[in-house]
Each structure stands twice: as C-alpha cells, then as structure tokens.
Amino acid sequence: MAASLNTAEVMANTSYPSNKTPFLIGVTGGTASGKSTVCDKIMEQLGEDSVANRERRVVCIPQDSFYRSLSPEEIALAFKGNFDFDHPTAFDEDLMANTLIDILEGKTVRVRQYNYKENTVGESEETVYPADVVLVEGILVFYFKQIRDLFHMKLFVDTDSDTRLARRVVRDVKERNRDLETVLNQYTKFVKPSFEEFCQPTKKYADVIIPRGADNNVAIDLIVQTIKDLLQNPRIRSSSPLSPPPNLAAQM
Numbered sequence: 001m002a003a004s005l006n007t008a009e010v011m012a013n014t015s016y017p018s019n020k021t022p023f024l025i026g027v028t029g030g031t032a033s034g035k036s037t038v039c040d041k042i043m044e045q046l047g048e049d050s051v052a053n054r055e056r057r058v059v060c061i062p063q064d065s066f067y068r069s070l071s072p073e074e075i076a077l078a079f080k081g082n083f084d085f086d087h088p089t090a091f092d093e094d095l096m097a098n099t100l101i102d103i104l105e106g107k108t109v110r111v112r113q114y115n116y117k118e119n120t121v122g123e124s125e126e127t128v129y130p131a132d133v134v135l136v137e138g139i140l141v142f143y144f145k146q147i148r149d150l151f152h153m154k155l156f157v158d159t160d161s162d163t164r165l166a167r168r169v170v171r172d173v174k175e176r177n178r179d180l181e182t183v184l185n186q187y188t189k190f191v192k193p194s195f196e197e198f199c200q201p202t203k204k205y206a207d208v209i210i211p212r213g214a215d216n217n218v219a220i221d222l223i224v225q226t227i228k229d230l231l232q233n234p235r236i237r238s239s240s241p242l243s244p245p246p247n248l249a250a251q252m
C-alpha cells in the first residue's frame with residue numbers, strides 16, 4: 001500500500017478531466033468487523049466529522065439506509081431474531097443503485113435513517129449534499145454487480161470472526177436493544193451462513209484488504225492520505241464511475 005502516496009504524482013500527468021463526479025469508495029466486511037469505526041476514523045482524521053453537513057467534502061453513507069421496508073409479519077419475526085437481515089433480498093438494491101448514481105451525477109440526495117431498535121427504516125432522512133469523496137459502508141456493498149461497478153475503490157475490512165462475534169454481542173445488547181439469546185440465535189441461524197455465502201466471497205473484488213479493521217492504523221493512514229491526494233488533485237478523480245482511472249487501485 002505504501003506506493004499509494006504517489007497516486008497524485010502518477011495521475012497528475014494523465015488526461016482525466018476535472019469534474020464534479022465524486023470519488024466513490026466502498027467499504028465492506030462482515031458484521032462488527034469495524035466498517036463503521038474505520039469510516040469514523042477516516043472522517044475524524046480528515047477533520048470532516050466536525051464540518052457542517054453542507055460543507056463536507058467527504059461523506060459517509062451506511063448501507064443500512066437501504067434496507068427495504070418490512071411487513072408487520074416480518075417485523076414480528078425480526079424482533080425474535082428470526083428475520084434474515086444478512087441476505088441480499090433484505091436490501092432495496094434499486095434504491096441503493098439509483099441513489100449512488102444520483103450522487104455520482106452530483107445531485108443532492110435524501111437518505112433514510114435506519115432504526116435498529118425498531119427494525120425499521122425510520123421516517124427521518126438525512127440530506128447528503130454533493131461531495132468530492134463518498135464512502136459507502138455495509139455488509140453487501142459489493143454483492144450486487146450494478147452497485148459494485150459504481151465504486152472507484154473497494155475496501156474489505158477483514159477481522160477475525162471470533163472477534164467479530166464478541167463485538168457484535170456487546171454492541172447489539174448495548175446499542176441495538178437486543179438480548180443475548182436473540183443475538184446468538186440470529187447469528188447462528190442467519191448472520192454467519194449469509195456472511196459465508198454472500199459477503200465473504202466479495203473479498204475478491206476488493207482493491208485493498210484491511211486486516212484487523214480499526215486497529216490497523218497504518219492502513220487507515222494510507223487511505224486518509226489517498227483521500228487527501230484526491231481532494232487536492234481533482235484530476236485524479238474519474239469522470240465516470242464505470243471507467244475509473246487505470247492503475248489507481250494498483251497503486252495501493
């Protein structure tokens with residue numbers, strides 16, 4: 001990854017036009033691998049977490065905003081840990097794809113806020129203003145081809161599964177209003193098998209794998225540096241999501 005520091009120099013001599021198309025970075029990995037924490041650290045190190053929404057040059061969107069609405073019967077199952085939130089069908093693929101396409105076209109979009117305590121996409125929405133770099137994080141951001149192809153850079157947060165389970169239990173009990181038995185049942189029945197079937201295989205699409213997640217300060221520093229390069233040198237941002245600058249990923 002060390003060579004990424006030369007990205008700006010390498011790309012400055014190319015003919016990619018400067019434009020408002022944001023650079024889209026996908027961040028995936030299993031549940032509780034540290035995706036959200038890695039993105040928070042990136043935003044913090046860039047100083048973007050303390051910037052007003054409208055002024056942000058870097059924004060982060062969680063994939064949970066694109067969970068589909070559930071029927072009352074499905075919500076009842078969810079409360080018992082009997083709904084598979086880790087299966088691709090739990091997501092509204094087209095809503096996510098269309099939102100990302102709007103973002104790539106420089107449009108302001110509204111993104112729904114997910115409520116884990118209620119297992120629903122809430123009424124509240126967040127406005128996402130045009131930015132230079134957009135991070136999109138979630139368990140299945142590289143699963144759907146039409147969405148995967150939109151990313152200029154793909155990251156996979158790779159954390160040991162025992163560590164992930166331990167962190168998930170603590171987080172879900174503390175922050176997502178779950179009880180231990182429900183978390184463990186859901187994990188065994190849905191989370192682990194779906195991870196193995198749908199999330200883990202998307203590692204092969206990653207440009208950069210981040211072992212140990214948020215503990216990996218070296219990887220996070222390199223990603224932050226790459227984003228700084230992108231912000232300072234608009235020419236290294238691609239004009240089209242479907243034709244990212246060649247070799248950019250290879251520089252990492």
Ligand code: ADP
Nearest residue numbers: 030031032033034035036037038167171214215
């Ligand atoms: P993800 O978004 O991949 O599900 P999170 O970032 O929410 O993962 O992390 C899961 C839980 O583990 C959270 O409670 C978070 O605070 C904690 N966590 C994440 N990374 C670390 C770490 N490196 N050390 C200790 N706890 C961590």
Ligand code: C5P
Nearest residue numbers: 030031032085086116119120138139191
């Ligand atoms: O942040 P994280 O990647 O862990 O979020 C995805 C996880 O959230 C999935 O593994 C899914 O099982 C869980 N989830 C849940 N309840 C919901 C929605 C998602 O437990 N209502």
Ligand code: MG
Nearest residue numbers: 032035036037
């Ligand atoms: Mg998360």
